[in-house]
Amino acid sequence: MPGIDCGVERRMGARAGLGDAADFSPLACGEGSGVGFERRDTRVPLSTRPRPDPPPPGGRESVGRDLASTRTRLDAGRTSPDRDPAFGVYVHWPFCRSKCPYCDFNSHVRHGLVDEQRLVRAFAAEIAATAARTPGRTVSTIFFGGGTPSLMEPATVAAILDAIAKNWRVSDDVEVTLEANPTSVEARRFKGYRTAGVNRVSLGVQALDDAALSALGRTHTAREALDAVAIARRIFERYSFDLIYARPGQTVPAWRAELTGAISQAAEHLSLYQLTIEPGTPFAALHASGRLATPDADHARNLYDITQEVCAAAGLPAYEVSNHARPGAECRHNLVYWRCREYAGIGPGAHGRLDIGGVRRATATERQPEAWLALVEGQGSGLVTDEPLSRTEAADEYLLMGLRLAEGIDLNRFERLAGHPLSAERIAHLTQHGLVETLAAGRLRVTATGFPVLNAVVADLAA
Helix, strand or coil: CCCHHHHHHHHHHCCCCCCCCCCCCCCCCCEECCCCEEEECCCCCCCCCCCCCCCCCCCHHHHHHHHHHHHHHHCCCCCCCCCCEEEEEECCCCECCCCCCCCCCCCCEEECCCHHHHHHHHHHHHHHHHHCCCCEEEEEEEEEEECHHHHHHHHHHHHHHHHHHHHHHEEEEEEEEECCCCCHCEEEEEEEEHHHCCCCEEEECCCCCCHHHHHCCCCCHHHHHHHHHHHHHHHHEEEEEEEEEECCCCCHHHHHHHHHHHHCCCCCCCEEEEEECCCHHHHHHHHHHHCCCCCCHHHHHHHEEEEEEEHHCCCCCEEEEEEECCCCCHHHHHHHHHHCCCEEEEECCCCEEEEECCCEEEEEEECCCCHHHHHHHCCCCCEEEEEECCCCHHHHHHHHHCEEEEEEEHHHHHHHCCCCCCCCCHHHHHCCEEEEECCCCCCCEEECCHHHHHHHHHHHHCC
């Protein structure tokens, strides 16, 4: 098995809309980041070798069974994954009250008042410009990410949703998710979001331990986080929250207890990420100086195994390497990304993938909020990147993103995109090592053994 070519993954990640924030470890990419993935993208890469020791009774074997049942359910869902006509809209709100020391997303602190009405006009203009390039689409999912979208007034959210509905047809069962931080959650505001049209919230809880929250630079307490979850539960039928694990000094028993407590509060969905030291962040400087120690690869792998075991036993199996859901409760917007469907990126630093004239195009907008605003007011859009993808690039993205899912990829679709099939020799080699499996329906998926070394699997197949 060749080692991981991080350069390849960075290049593929940038093409997939993640830029330099993505290391594509097995635990990357959650719900709707500033580019459109579940945003707390904080992981430590796991060991790059499979565990040789047998799983304990009721442990990894049961996890594997639950992953298999998840794959079967997804394959037999209402719509075939590769016939799903989904079209998503990602809206990036770039402002935060403070910058977390582990975060390298496109978020900005502004101590003065933000002119939301001016921003609404800019969002509406960029939506109109994007819709003019993509006529006839039906929006199936909308995601407000950031930044901290829950700093927006409900009227701002309503106006943006109105602009989307004015320019595209919106599905009757559209999923509309808004990210929220516990410090900006209050019942009045959440009721306003629900009235505006939001029907799902994703809470950045990150930990249920006050000392850990303080170490992560979070400004809320565990009690405030649980109170925010309770408010979300009262107002929204669907909600999710994020946790970061593999934190400095975290033990397996402590994580098991914390995760078990979190599951007792989770209705249908959890996003669970390992802490990653991202270049250019305060945590990176602390780590480089030896003042911040993270778990080694073996300990991180132990924490990952416990995560899979506990979640599967609670009926929340992994449908993607970092995302767990009850049957039917998967984040539909995230599936747009992982299944490589079309999505429009709106707002500062947002990425998109649009199919125009039979060509897959990668789009990105200006990252700096004030510069983005000036561009939109001057030319109707903040677009700074609009590049066609080659067949190889489009196929690589499908491979990279699709293998993160328990359902895997359609080999025929890959061949249509690439113009050639995946190497049968490489598939056989990985199958022999128990890392991938093929189905009679022509799908290729990563096994429970393969997910912890997903980087190496993808690198081998893409070579």
